[in-house]
Amino acid sequence: MYRGSYRPYVSPLDPCPPMRVKKFVLPPPIFMDFQPPDLEQVSPREALMIGTLWPLLADEFYREEGIS
């Protein structure tokens, strides 16, 4: 699960206040071409919280991190 950030070009003509640094995350499924069978699974409650049934695919990105 890869985190990255980049600095977009800021122009004086931009209508809104500029976002100097934009952050992004590359979740594990991007790097997998095909999900292998019989991956380890988590409990339904946990799955609802992390957003997937298989922790290997979870990317632990949280709202607090404010990734835009």
Added chain:
Amino acid sequence: MNLSAFEEEREMMLRVQEADFVVVELTLYTNTHPDEPEALEQWREAIKKAAQIRRQYENRYGPLSLLSIPSEEAIEMGWRWNQAPWPWQR
């Protein structure tokens, strides 16, 4: 553990959501892995479990969707869906 009526209802709603989430995840998984017997079996079990939890919830707190049959108490209570409290306010 003694939960207030509100917390109990929240807890059951959370279980309904969790069971539905598992069904969605396994449906997507079986779309890409159609010939895996264990996955298909787990998918069928998840659907049954979700329906069962949903029935439990509906027996106590009223129908969750248009397609669910209201229980006798709901009908005796004169279930009028267009009155407060709305489902998200309860």
